[in-house]
Amino acid sequence: MIAVTYAGGDRLRIEAHGHVLFTDQPVEDGGEDTAPTPTELFLASLSACVAFYAERFLHRHKLSTEALKVSCAYGWAENPHRVGEVDLTVEAPGITAANPPEVRIRVASGQPVDALVERRS
Amino acid sequence: MIAVTYAGGDRLRIEAHGHVLFTDQPVEDGGEDTAPTPTELFLASLSACVAFYAERFLHRHKLSTEALKVSCAYGWAENPHRVGEVDLTVEAPGITAANPPEVRIRVASGQPVDALVERRS
Known part of the structure; x- marks a missing residue:
């Protein structure tokens, strides 16, 4: 409740x-x-959900969560006034060239929303 | 961002x-x-959005916001694991027998989610 x-x-x-x-x-x-506004709380919950799944994934694969970051950019739409666009970016420096590409894909696709994994090595 | x-x-x-x-x-x-969990943050954002619209509505109609309360009960669904049910209740004691019924209806229907206005007089 x-x-x-x-x-x-x-x-x-x-x-x-x-x-x-x-x-x-x-x-x-x-x-x-x-x-924060109620709308920011909504976007925060989406972003935190993605970050939580990413964090648990990284832990499970013994990869570093140290600099894990999820950024959420968004835009408005009108009639009715609402969030019309959400762009989530997952930065997971724990995923390096030593990890197979499918690891990165699974971090991104395990979420209920589209997520883009930016590879930093 | x-x-x-x-x-x-x-x-x-x-x-x-x-x-x-x-x-x-x-x-x-x-x-x-x-x-709170990310899921609770999501439900909090929905509830706060409803409460904000109710608050602004009450202010606009010079009704009391003093004991305004929005309660959010929810249930889970599986495959995939997710929130499967959300039940929002708006208590607005500022809305009394002196206010026409359409005021109560407008408080409820102005939201992007279903809301039930409980009348307390």
Whole structure:
């Protein structure tokens, strides 16, 4: 169970099995920018889901997770106003020339969303 | 741009325009339960999105946001393992018998997800 309660201004308090987080709106949209927006939380959850699968994959294959990074760029669409484009990039320096290419493909394709693995050696 | 980096164990550090949050996994799944899971973050974002629209609606109609609450129950589905059911409940005590029924309907139907407005007077 997730519970969201009103916390003044545009701030919302979210509780999830004892963990508390907040959302807010940017100043230009009438908020106070004290926390990410609900939309950023959505994109954060997608990105963290991909990063979690990548992390577990790297651990399972005894590859370094040290500099694992998932970046999420996004764009808006209108009518209705919504996120219209999501571009996720997985950087996994633990995957080097010593690893077969299929390792990289499996990191990317194991996710519920498209992901692009950038190889850094 | 959202950026997720590895923070040890199953912990992930998420940064969104200067705001930082974390995800983790429950102890029974191998994590340390220091933060919500990526899945909980996803459900939190849905719930917060509904709560934000409700909050702005209530403000616009000069109704109280004081005890606004959005609860999100959910269930799992398998093959693949995923969230299979989401049940969002909006409690808006600011909406009373003095408000016409269409106000309650508009609070519920203005969201991108199904929402049930519970009337408390």
